Amino acid sequence: MDETTKWLLEQAKRQAEQAKAYEDRAFFLALGTFIQKQELRLTQAQGEVDGRFWDHRRW
Structure with missing residues (x-):
């Protein structure tokens, strides 16, 4: 969790x-x-984008 999300949760x-x-x-x-x-x-x-990018079948 990044700092912005932590801050938002804290404020809420x-x-x-x-x-x-x-x-x-x-x-x-x-x-x-x-x-x-x-x-x-x-x-x-983000994980899906990384997975699609590294899909060896599409190289």
Whole structure:
């Protein structure tokens, strides 16, 4: 996980803890989940690109 993602997750967590309304807290918790899932998708996409690039059958 890169520094930007860590920072985003930290900010979402901090905002969720400081939120007074249930809707705001739920939003920031869902935002944290979204950030984690996007990080996973980016990692998988980078792996796919690397895998396709190094596919010896296409050389």
